[in-house]
Amino acid sequence: MTKIKKSEETRTRILEAALVVFRERGFERATMREIAMTAEVAVGAAYYYFESKDAIVMAFYERSQSEMQPRIEASLTESKTLESRLQAIISTKFECFGPNRKLLGALSAHSDPEHPLSPFSRETSTIREQDVGFFERAVANSGVKLPVDIKPYLPRLLWMYQMGLILFWVYDKSEDQRRTMLLYEKTLKIILVVLRLAGIPLLRPIHRLAADLLDVVYGED
CATH class of the missing domain: 1.10.357.10 (Tetracycline Repressor, domain 2)
Incomplete structure (x- = not known):
């Protein structure tokens, strides 16, 4: 697997995890830490791909x-x-x-x-x-x-x-x-x-x- 493909898959996994957390917890109550845990990545990795929950929503749009x-x-x-x-x-x-x-x-x-x-x-x-x-x-x-x-x-x-x-x-x-x-x-x-x-x-x-x-x-x- 190339580095670029792995990076894209990680980003997609974080986005999918965020949508799960948003559905379960609501957008306002959800945290980046919860999203990272659901995606099984470090919190720092979540912030690396998305600087905020707003950035995740923009990617969803x-x-x-x-x-x-x-x-x-x-x-x-x-x-x-x-x-x-x-x-x-x-x-x-x-x-x-x-x-x-x-x-x-x-x-x-x-x-x-x-x-x-x-x-x-x-x-x-x-x-x-x-x-x-x-x-x-x-x-x-x-x-x-x-x-x-x-x-x-x-x-x-x-x-x-x-x-x-x-x-x-x-x-x-x-x-x-x-x-x-x-x-x-x-x-x-x-x-x-x-x-x-x-x-x-x-x-x-x-x-x-x-x-x-x-x-x-x-x-x-």
Whole structure:
């Protein structure tokens, strides 16, 4: 075994051990010492690969994204409608994050963009923008006809919709998160109807108001 491969395996073992400890103890109560013991490495070795629990979570985010990416990209290539593409993206998230739903629930407390683990932070911007890119691909060539001043905002709005669903999901105590799946089904239908209606010329005054509002939210400072 090469030194590089051994190093990668040790890092992976520490990451896997951390996820186990986070599930059992919760993110806040877990310690690096407990993680090291579970991974059967020295505490110093754990700190060598990850300087903190935050660094471990960031590695979890990055690994999850890399694992989901080929699945989502394949689905986007195979699917033609916006509905099937959105279902592919969001359903993949639920499946991949399923084993760590409680961890995501604990991390949801860190929603402040100033916190490095927030999905809105500077530190997670690469992952976030790649995720928004999935929604850009979902919208492209999907037949959605929106005013030119609104369409550029749609991928980010859909990303926010996804984040809202995931937040509801992590706190959903119904069996197998049945309420989330029902919410997902119903709201997706509403979104698709709204998008179809949005292309009606009679609604142009509303289009302008919506564009102004979106510019306030997403425009430059």
